[in-house]
Amino acid sequence: MRHFLIAITLFSAIxxxxxxxxxxxxxxxxxxxxDRVSDRxxxxxxxxxxxIMLGYIASVIDLSEGRYICGAARIPMSQSVAIVRKxxxxxxxxxxxxxxxxxxxxxxxxLPCKK
Numbered sequence: 001m002r003h004f005l006i007a008i009t010l011f012s013a014i015x016x017x018x019x020x021x022x023x024x025x026x027x028x029x030x031x032x033x034x035d036r037v038s039d040r041x042x043x044x045x046x047x048x049x050x051x052i053m054l055g056y057i058a059s060v061i062d063l064s065e066g067r068y069i070c071g072a073a074r075i076p077m078s079q080s081v082a083i084v085r086k087x088x089x090x091x092x093x094x095x096x097x098x099x100x101x102x103x104x105x106x107x108x109x110x111l112p113c114k115k
Contacts, residue, residue: 022056024095024102027088030056034081057084060103068104070113083110 030053036042037050057080061072072080087106088095094102 022099024088024092024097024099027053027084027099027102028095031085031088054081056099057081057103060100061107064104064108066113068113069107069111071111072107075111080107083107 030049033042033046033049034053036046042050054077058077061069061080065073084103084106087109088102091102
């Protein structure tokens with residue numbers, strides 16, 4: 001539990017330093033852009049947004065795997081994206097929270113490390 005609190009504090013600090021960078025609203029837009037690309041009706045901007053989403057989620061996994069999130073490195077990236085997307089879409093009241101924090105909470109809740 002202590003490590004989890006430290007991680008939340010870390011992501012809160014990141015969020016406070018770069019509050020205007022990316023939040024849940026951006027994530028929702030990334031998911032919508034990714035849908036348009038998957039449906040073959042996306043633009044180059046949609047492709048860029050989809051790539052940002054993948055890179056962002058992969059970065060949180062890289063920073064947290066083995067300590068706060070366990071198993072994400074062994075599942076398809078599409079599954080990690082689905083976990084994050086489900087969490088974000090189910091929690092619209094948290095869309096003002098940092099994208100890193102939302103991603104971390106979604107993945108650490110779904111793929112916790114055993115103590």
